[in-house]
Amino acid sequence: MSNEIRYNLSMSLANGNLKDSYSTSGLQANQNVQEMVRNMVPLSAMPVALDYGNITNPGLALFSNLSTETDLAYTVGVGVQISGNFSTCFSIPPGQQVGPVFLADNVPLWAKSYPVSTNSSTTFLMHLDDLSIISTYDHSIYDDESISSANVKFGTGSWAGRSGSPASIITVQYGMDLEPEEENFTIDFWAFMPWGTLSLTEPVPCFCFNDPSIETETESYVPYHFEIIIDTDGYPMIFASSTGKSWDMISGTDGPLNGKSSIALTPDAWNHIAIVRNGSNWRIYLNGEITLDITVPGSVFVSIKKDEAVLRFGMSYHFATYAPTGFYMDEFRFIKGLAEWTQPFTPPTAPYVVDSVPVNLFYVIYGK
C-alpha cells in the first residue's frame, strides 16, 4: 500500500503591497493500518485529552473551532501536558481551522477553551481543592504538598501553611496575568489564623509576586516586588515596589507609606481579604469592610520577562519567611484589569465560577 492519504496546503497573504502565496497540491502519505477518527468534543477551561479512538499511531490531523463568536475568549488551545500542567502549542481562533498537520508519535494532545472575559481583564483562579488553575494563560506549577483537607472554606481543600522543611509553598510560573503593573486589579482570598494555638514571632506571608528571570551578581531574584503579608498581630499589609529596590510605593507598616489594615483578622475563623486597586486608590477590604484606603500612583515593578512572572503562596521574598503550620488560605483569585469592589460588600458565600465557554472542537485524525 502507498499514498492512501492525500492532502493539499494553501496559504496566501495580501496586505496592501505585501503579498505572499504558498500552495502545494497532490501531497501524499502512506497509511499502513486502516485507522481514522472524526470527533467533536465540547471544551471548557479545564483541559481534556483528545480521544484518538482506536488509532494507535496518529498521523495526519486537522482541527476546527466550531465557535462562531468573535471574542478571543472563544479561542481553543491545543497542547500537551507537561508535569501535569497544560501547555498550549497552537491555537484555533473562532471559526478557524488548523491543518493538515502530521502529529508526533506518542504525544497525546489536550485541548481547552479560554475563560470568558467580557472586558480586557484576565482572571486567575485557584479553588485550592487541588492544583488546578483557571486562567487565560498557561502556567507551570510546583508544589510541596500544600493542599490539605483539614480546614477548608469552600470545596474539598485549601492551602495549608507549613514553615518546616520543606516549607509549604506553591509556585506558579509564567503568564502575563501575574504582573500587577499599573492596572486596576482585584486580589481576594480567604485566610484562617489560629491565634488560639499559635504564637507568632514573625509576619505571615500570604503571597509574593516576583520574577526569577532577573539576576544580579548577588541575587537570583528581585526581593522588592509585590507581597501580601499578615503581621504578628493579625493585620493584613500590602508591600509594593516600583523599582525592585525598595518598598517605595507601599510599605505595610504605619507611616507615610502605610499599607496596613486598620482591623486585624478574626482569630480562629475564616476571613475574606480583598486587595483592590482602582486607579491610584488602593484598598484593603477585610470581610467586606474597608480597612485601608490610600492613594498611591505608579506602576508595580515590571519584570523584563513578564511572561515568566511568579506567584508564590506562603512565602515572602523580602522577609524570607514562610507561613506557619495552622495557617490556611482558600479560593484565591487575581483579576488583572478590574477593580471589582469600590464599596463595602458582602463576602462571597460560595466558590467562584468562571464561566467556561462551550466551544466545540471538531477534529479528524488519520492513522499512519
Added chain:
Amino acid sequence: MANEIRYNISISLKNGYLSDTYATSGLQMDQTNQGLFRNVVSVPVGSIGTVLDQGNVINKGWTVFSNLDTTNFVQIGIQYTGPGMIPSLFYPVLKLLAGQQSGPVYLGTSSKMWVAKADTAPVNLFYIVYEI
C-alpha cells in the same frame, strides 16, 4: 483591513474500502500589521530543539512547515524550561517524514518558542510565518 490571510484545507483518505474526505476553502483571517518570514534552517540532531527564528515577526500567526529532506524526519514542537536549573525539555508536536508538510498552524497565543529537532541526520526545514 480584513481577511488579508486566506487558506484552504484539504485531506482525503482511501485505504481499501476505508475512505474519507475533508475539504474547506475560502478560510480567512485578518493581519493587523504587515509582516511575514520565510526561512530555511538546517535543523541539527540533538537532545534539545533548535529555536526557529521568526525574523521580525512579533505576533506569530499562521505557519506552514515543510521538511525538505529526502530521507530523514524532523520533529517540531515546544521547549520547556522549568524554574531554577531544570534542564530544557523538548516536546514534539509535529513529526514530518521526508518531504512531508504541515499547516497552516496558528501559533497565536502560545508565547512559547517553537523549536525543531532532527533525529538521525541534520535536515533542512522550510517554514513560513505570517504576522497576525
